[in-house]
Amino acid sequence: MRAIQQIDTDDPRSLELGDVDKPELSSGEVLIKIHAAGVNRADLLQARGAYPPPPGASEIIGLECTGTIEDAGDTDYQVGDKVGALLSGGAYAEYVAVPAGQLLPIPEGYSLTEAASVIEVACTVWSNLVMEAGLHEGQTVLIHGGAGGIGTFAIQVAKALGAKVAVTAGSEEKLETCRKYGADILINYREQDFAEELKNSCDVLLDIIGAKYLKQNLKALAKDGHMVIIGMQGGTKAEINLGVLTSKRLTVQGTTLRSRSPEAKAEIVADTVKHVWPWLEDGTVKHHLHGTYPLAEAAKAHEALDSGEVTGTLVLTVAEES
Amino acid sequence: MRAIQQIDTDDPRSLELGDVDKPELSSGEVLIKIHAAGVNRADLLQARGAYPPPPGASEIIGLECTGTIEDAGDTDYQVGDKVGALLSGGAYAEYVAVPAGQLLPIPEGYSLTEAASVIEVACTVWSNLVMEAGLHEGQTVLIHGGAGGIGTFAIQVAKALGAKVAVTAGSEEKLETCRKYGADILINYREQDFAEELKNSCDVLLDIIGAKYLKQNLKALAKDGHMVIIGMQGGTKAEINLGVLTSKRLTVQGTTLRSRSPEAKAEIVADTVKHVWPWLEDGTVKHHLHGTYPLAEAAKAHEALDSGEVTGTLVLTVAEES
Numbered sequence: 001m002r003a004i005q006q007i008d009t010d011d012p013r014s015l016e017l018g019d020v021d022k023p024e025l026s027s028g029e030v031l032i033k034i035h036a037a038g039v040n041r042a043d044l045l046q047a048r049g050a051y052p053p054p055p056g057a058s059e060i061i062g063l064e065c066t067g068t069i070e071d072a073g074d075t076d077y078q079v080g081d082k083v084g085a086l087l088s089g090g091a092y093a094e095y096v097a098v099p100a101g102q103l104l105p106i107p108e109g110y111s112l113t114e115a116a117s118v119i120e121v122a123c124t125v126w127s128n129l130v131m132e133a134g135l136h137e138g139q140t141v142l143i144h145g146g147a148g149g150i151g152t153f154a155i156q157v158a159k160a161l162g163a164k165v166a167v168t169a170g171s172e173e174k175l176e177t178c179r180k181y182g183a184d185i186l187i188n189y190r191e192q193d194f195a196e197e198l199k200n201s202c203d204v205l206l207d208i209i210g211a212k213y214l215k216q217n218l219k220a221l222a223k224d225g226h227m228v229i230i231g232m233q234g235g236t237k238a239e240i241n242l243g244v245l246t247s248k249r250l251t252v253q254g255t256t257l258r259s260r261s262p263e264a265k266a267e268i269v270a271d272t273v274k275h276v277w278p279w280l281e282d283g284t285v286k287h288h289l290h291g292t293y294p295l296a297e298a299a300k301a302h303e304a305l306d307s308g309e310v311t312g313t314l315v316l317t318v319a320e321e322s
Numbered sequence: 323m324r325a326i327q328q329i330d331t332d333d334p335r336s337l338e339l340g341d342v343d344k345p346e347l348s349s350g351e352v353l354i355k356i357h358a359a360g361v362n363r364a365d366l367l368q369a370r371g372a373y374p375p376p377p378g379a380s381e382i383i384g385l386e387c388t389g390t391i392e393d394a395g396d397t398d399y400q401v402g403d404k405v406g407a408l409l410s411g412g413a414y415a416e417y418v419a420v421p422a423g424q425l426l427p428i429p430e431g432y433s434l435t436e437a438a439s440v441i442e443v444a445c446t447v448w449s450n451l452v453m454e455a456g457l458h459e460g461q462t463v464l465i466h467g468g469a470g471g472i473g474t475f476a477i478q479v480a481k482a483l484g485a486k487v488a489v490t491a492g493s494e495e496k497l498e499t500c501r502k503y504g505a506d507i508l509i510n511y512r513e514q515d516f517a518e519e520l521k522n523s524c525d526v527l528l529d530i531i532g533a534k535y536l537k538q539n540l541k542a543l544a545k546d547g548h549m550v551i552i553g554m555q556g557g558t559k560a561e562i563n564l565g566v567l568t569s570k571r572l573t574v575q576g577t578t579l580r581s582r583s584p585e586a587k588a589e590i591v592a593d594t595v596k597h598v599w600p601w602l603e604d605g606t607v608k609h610h611l612h613g614t615y616p617l618a619e620a621a622k623a624h625e626a627l628d629s630g631e632v633t634g635t636l637v638l639t640v641a642e643e644s
Contacts, residue, residue, distance in 0.1 A: 210564045211564055214562075214564070223581075229564055229567060229568055230568070232564055232565065232568065236563055236564045236565035237561055237562070237563050237564070237565075238561070238562060238564065239559055239560070239561055239562075240536075240559070240560060240561075240562040241558055241559050242532045242533060242536070242551055242554055242558045242559070242560065242576055243554065243558035243559075244576075245551060245574070245575070245576025246551055246552070246554065246576035246577060246578055247576075247578070247581070248576075249575075249576060249577045249578065249581065249582070250575070250576055251573060251574070251575040252567070252573070252574045252575075253567070253571075253572070253573040253574070254564055254566075254567025254568035254569075254570075254571060254572055255568060255571045256568055256569070256571065259545075259569070259571065260571070
């Protein structure tokens with residue numbers, strides 16, 4: 001089958017179509033003929049060598065796809081079923097093998113292309129905000145990078161839950177985007193100290209910055225506050241004052257979705273479909289597809305996402321919708 | 323009423339009996355005529371000025387007591403009922419007012435004196451190991467200071483749950499105590515690096531050290547590991563590598579029992595009584611009362627606990643058991 005391969009491991013843009021073996025099925029897996037694959041920031045990191053696949057995962061880039069089932073193996077799925085899949089890798093290809101527990105239905109009203117880029121973000125936001133941090137009605141949540149793909153999705157999910165949403169972003173234009181998606185408190189981090197503005201008020205915090213914000217994040221958290229770190233754009237090593245942790249009874253959690261076990265992924269997928277899919281289908285949560293590229297142009301898609309000019313998500317199209 | 327008062331705030335041993343007003347009842351509270359009060363390490367810290375009472379709490383030292391209900395207020399309790407109570411303060415006295423949700427029954431087979439020192443430790447261990455960190459059968463837990471009051475109780479609760487228990491302590495004699503209470507893996511921290519011994523194997527970690535052990539604790543934790551910091555005998559400020567947090571999906575939580583709301587305390591009390599009291603009553607979990615002092619000799623009790631020579635707990639006796 002054809003798949004994107006990185007020709008030069010030192011050059012993250014050296015992504016080219018090549019021929020590789022079709023994946024073989026293990027028990028409990030299905031083979032998907034891929035229609036479209038979502039492009040995520042984690043894919044850019046992997047191409048730079050900064051996010052290697054977990055043990056046992058495909059070396060091929062790509063964490064989510066949609067398509068049709070080509071071989072249902074020993075599962076209850078049927079050949080020809082249209083599905084989405086949360087992957088540990090392998091989406092930038094014609095076929096991928098995936099445990100049946102990681103399959104999701106295509107949300108009603110969504111094309112396979114539109115659905116291809118909503119899986120990773122929906123599972124990331126739901127698992128961290130709700131399954132880990134327990135966000136619920138009446139609480140306040142702080143979302144850093146509110147205008148990004150994860151940020152805009154998280155704003156809408158939090159609002160749908162009945163939470164109050166504070167965001168940080170680096171421009172008035174980006175803050176306006178956050179406002180449109182429902183954010184209540186808009187903070188321009190270039191002009192304001194978010195920790196001072198939000199001191200002791202945030203019950204839940206979704207962080208993509210890491211070290212650079214750690215001290216301020218602890219200050220912004222309310223008593224019993226829970227922060228989840230899912231990215232470290234601001235570095236990994238920081239000083240922490242454990243006295244603040246105990247006196248405010250705070251929880252600091254780090255996590256990644258990709259490294260989780262198939263059982264944990266299946267649990268996340270099931271809970272995300274149960275709670276978020278209805279919101280996608282009735283328009284409570286909107287997902288904005290910015291653009292598509294053919295699979296062969298994966299490098300161009302990466303370049304576009306890396307530019308920071310993309311508002312919404314990007315998708316690689318692999319095959320025509322049948 | 324008579325109560326222990328600290329005459330000189332600079333001298334933690336200046337604890338003397340004095341006369342103060344009897345507490346007044348608020349709605350939902352009962353007045354307890356105290357029989358006995360447990361002595362905790364937190365009481366020593368408070369006498370040193372290092373652990374001030376939370377807002378609204380009694381200035382009088384003492385976090386747990388047993389006694390009889392003197393005034394049931396507007397609650398369903400009856401005058402004369404024998405009870406234990408988890409307090410935010412006020413136990414070193416003849417009377418204390420406490421929300422009814424913080425009352426516990428005296429475990430069957432326990433005297434009021436024996437029961438007075440089991441409340442704080444039981445609620446601390448159960449709330450942190452199970453309600454917060456989710457310890458369950460088949461997991462491995464690391465308990466620092468295994469031979470202490472919290473340590474020996476935590477070992478037994480973890481074993482009763484079906485967990486594998488690793489402990490650290492500073493002498494062979496203390497490790498032998500841990501072994502007798504059921505610990506499986508004994509580590510002398512003066513001779514061994516616990517992080518190297520336990521690398522990536524601990525699902526839950528109960529920490530009383532703080533900064534000094536943070537890096538090693540993160541190393542000892544397994545994937546999805548959860549550590550709860552309830553003491554900081556080794557300092558508060560440390561460097562943390564958030565990359566370790568995300569790659570192993572770790573949770574670092576700090577907490578104190580005393581500062582929690584009455585509602586949160588009531589929830590902890592109810593769950594502790596439900597799960598731990600049967601183990602106290604059938605001998606699965608043993609609680610060792612080391613000795614008693616009359617209330618007037620609180621300073622001597624503090625001195626004894628501070629010496630590190632106490633194996634088990636100390637109790638101040640306030641009144642005869644009626």
